[in-house]
Amino acid sequence: MRLLATLLLAIPLVAQDAPKPADASAQASPTQTAPAAAPASDTPSPDNWLQGSIELGYRWIPNIDGSLDTYRSVVDLGQGPKMLDADFTLLNPSKILFDRASVRATSWGGDPYNTLRVDIEKQDWYRLTADYRNIAYFNFLPSYADPTLATGSLLDQNAFDTRIRTLDIQLDLLPNKWITPYLGYGRNTQFGSGISVFTTDQNDYPVASIFSDQTSNYRGGVRIELGRFHFNVEQGGTTYKEDQGASDNVTNPGNFTGAFFGEQLPLSALDELYRVRGDSVYTKVLAAGNPCSWLNITGEYVYSRPSTDIDYTETSAGNFFLNRILQFYSLGQDMLTGDAAMPHSFGNITVEIRPAKRVRIVEHWDTDRYSNATSALLAENFLVAGMPLTDQQLSSDRLVLHENDEEVDVYYDLTSHLTLRGGYRFTWGDTEVRGPILAEEALEPGTLRRHVGIAGFNYRMTQKFRVTASAEGSPSDQTFFRTSLQQYEKARIRASYDILTNLRLAGDFSLLNNSNPDPSIKLDFKSRVESASLFWTPNAAKWANLLADYSRSAISSSILYLVPQTLSPTPSLYTENAHALTSLLGVKWFSVGGTMFISSGSRPTRYYQPVARFSLPLNKHIQWNTEWRWYSMKEAFYSFENFQSNQLTTSLRFTR
C-alpha cells in the first residue's frame, strides 16, 4: 500500500511532463468558444495546473516515562521521519483520461494511522474515489482484564497488537446525467497477534493468539433521475473469512494456581484454530420524489442474507478437570462444524406534506426484521485415566427481532424566525433470544413498547443568532433490557451567536434521565453535559486568533444486582464528573494551547496534551513548522498505567 501511495503521490510529477502544445491549445481554445463554456477550472494555466502542499518532517521522542504499554494503547506515536500531510489537486491540461485529480494523505511514515484519499474525475464521464486507511490497534491495559493483578503481575489477558486496514473504491459513470451507473469495492482486514484465554472447567490460561480476518464488499447499482422522481437500485455482496488461532507449547499454570482435589491444573500444549467463511448478498432499492409541490415521499427497502460456515478444532494437553463426569483428563480434542444464516429486511417510508405555507407534517415509518437460525455439531474426545471418552453435542440457536417505528412530526413556522415542532413516536417490537443456561426455556421472549412525546423549536433572530432545542420523554414499561431507555427524558439546547464577524460564541446543553422503578432493578441514570466555545479571528486571523472549548459532564448511574456469594442486592454505582478543555492561542507565528481532561468519580483520570507551535514562512512556497507536545495520563486507581512523554516534531511544508 505504501508503494501505491507513493505512486499516487507521484501522479503530479508524471503529469508535469504533459506536452506543452496541448497546454497551448487549451489556452487558445477558450477565446474561440462561448465564454460560459470556459471556466477557469477547465483551462489550467501553466501556473495553476498543480496546486497543493506536502509536509515532510521528523519526530523526536526523547522520553516515554511510565507504562509503555499504556502509552502505546492511548497514543502510540513513534519517532522517525514522517510525511505528515499531502494535499494535491491536479488539473490535467490535456484532459486526456481525466480532468481533475486530487490526492490527500496524512500521517505516513510509521505512524499508527495512515490515510489516503484519491478523487479522479472526468466531467460527465466518470468520477473515481478511493479511500484507504491503515490503523494500528494496540491495546494492552492490565486494568482491563487481568485476574492476576492482585499478585502484582501485570498481564492484560485480553490484549491486541493488530492492524485494521480499510479500502473503499467507487466508480460513478456518467455523473450528473439522468442515469448514473456505479460500481464499488470495499475491503476491511484485521490481522496481528495478541493474548486471549483458553478456558477449561476449573482453570483458564492466558495464551498467545493470532488474528486474521478479511471482509470484501462488492456492489453495483444505478441512480436514475426522472425530474420529480429519483430511484437508486443497488445490488451488493460480501465475502468474509476469518482464521484465528491460539497456541501454547510451554507449561502454563493458568490463573488458578492452587490445588484442585490435590492436583495442579496446568496446560502443557494447546492448538486452537477457527476457520470461518461467510458471504452475503444484499439488494437495496431507494425511491424519492416530490409528485406535487406540497408533497415529498421517500422510501427504502434493503434485504440482506449474511451467512457463515464454521470449522473449529482444538487440541489441548495437560491436567484438566471435566465437571460433567467429575474426573481429570490429560488430553482433549474438540471439533465443531456449524453454520448460521440471518435473513434481514429493513424498509421505511417517509412522507412530508405541506398543507399550508407555515405547516409541515412529516410521517415516518420503518421496520427492521431479522432472524438468525444456527446449528452446530461439536465432537469431543477426552483421554480420561488412559481411556478414550467421546461425546457429541448437536446444538442450535435462534435470535429473532421484529422492530417497528412510527413517528409523526408537525412543524409550524410561528414567525419567519421561529419554528415550533411537536411529535409522537411509537416504537414496538418483539424478540426471541437464547434462554439462560439454567432456565427451562430454550428461548427467552422480549417485548418493546415505547411511546415517546417530542417537542422542540428553532429560533433564528438573525443570521448571527440561532437557538435549537428539542426534548422527548417516554413513560414506557416494556423494554428489552434492564438498562434500556425506559422511563426517560431527554433534552438538548444548542445556540450560537456571532457577536462580531470575527467573534463567535456557541454553547450546548444536553440532559438524559432514565429510570426503571421496578424493585428488582431500581435503575436511576442521569447524564448532563454543558459545553461552550469561543472562536475569535480578528482581522481574518492574520495576527492573532483564539479558540477555546470547555465542556463539563456529569454522569451518575445506579442499578441493582445480586452478589452471588452473599445473595444480597447491591447497587452498581458509577459516577463521573469530567472537565474537558481545548484552547489554542495563536499570535503571528506562534501558538500555544492544548487539551486537558480531568475526571473524578469511579475512575479518576487526568489526561493532558499541552502543545506549542512555531510556523515560520521561509518564502512564498516553504513554511517551517515545529511543534512540541506533551502527553501525560494519570489514573488514581491504576497508577501502574500512568505515562508521560515529550515529543518534538519539525517539518517543512512545500506549497505550490
Add this chain to the structure above:
Amino acid sequence: MHNNHSNVRRVAAGIVVVSGLTISAAFAESPGYAGSETCKTCHEEIYNNLQKTPHFAIETGARPAWKQKSCESCHGPGAKHAESASADDIRNPGKLSAAEVDHTCLTCHLNQNTKGGRIASGHAKDQVGCTTCHSIHGANGAKLVEHAKAAINKTCSTCHLSQWASFNRPYKHRLPEGAMSCVDCHNPHASFADASMQKAFGNEPGCLQCHSDKRGPFVFEHAPVRLEGCTACHEPHGSANPRMLVRHEVRLVCLECHSNLPNPGLQNAKLGGVPPAFHNLLLPQFQNCTACHIKVHGSYVDRTLLR
C-alpha cells in the same frame, strides 16, 4: 384492434415519460431569467468562486435545462433583480428557513443514496439546512464538499461541542489525530438509524464497516449486540474507561444486565437478567468477565461465549 390499443398505450407512455423529463426544462425556460453572465456583471467574485466548485457543471450543461443559468437554478429568476438591483427581487437561500433551503437543494440532490431520507433526518428535524455545512459559492477558499478529515471534523464540531469534547478523553476513536472523520460513522444527510449512524453492507450497523469481525452471524449471538447495538456497552466518542466502556470495570458492564436478580413481572420481563453462572465475584479470577468470556460479541463455538 389489439395493435391499435398497444400503439395507444405506447404513445400515452411516451407522452408521460417525455412530459416528466421536460418538466424542469419547461420551468427553466419560463420568462424572467437573466442568465449567469448577467449575474456575473455585478457578482463577479461569487461567480469566479463558483467556477471552482462542482456546481459549475450546471453552467456548462450538466443539467441542460439550467445551462448558462447556474445562479438562477438556486436563486430563481433574476431578470427583475437585474433590472431593479433590489435584494427583495431575488431569492437568497442564505436568508431562507432550513426547510426552504432543503427544498431548493433537494430539487437536484434528492436521488443520491446518502440523501434519500433527508426529510426524516436529525438535521432536518433541528432545522439545519444544507447551507449550514456546505459553502455553495466556495467563498473564502471554503469547499462545497469537504473531503479532508480534519476539515469535516471542524465543521461538525462547530455545533456538536459536547461530542467533540469527548474526544479529549484517553480512550477514543482517533478523530483529533485525523485518522477518522465524523462522517465515517454518521451520515449527516440522512439516516434512519439512531444518531444518524451510517449503514454497512446494505442494512447493518455502520460500526461493522471497520469492525467486520463483529458482524457474524454467529452461531451463538450475544443479544444486546444485535438488539441495542454497540452503544449498549461502549461510548464510541470517547471514554475514561478502557475499550471505551460505559463503566469503569468490565464486570459491572456485564452485571447490570446479568444481575442474578429475579425478573420483573411477565410483561416487564428483561432479557439476560437471570444469571448465566454463579461465580464468586470476590475472586479476582471472576472479576474480569471477558478474561474467560472472550467472545463477548458473539461466538461461533460456545453458547457461554468462552471460545
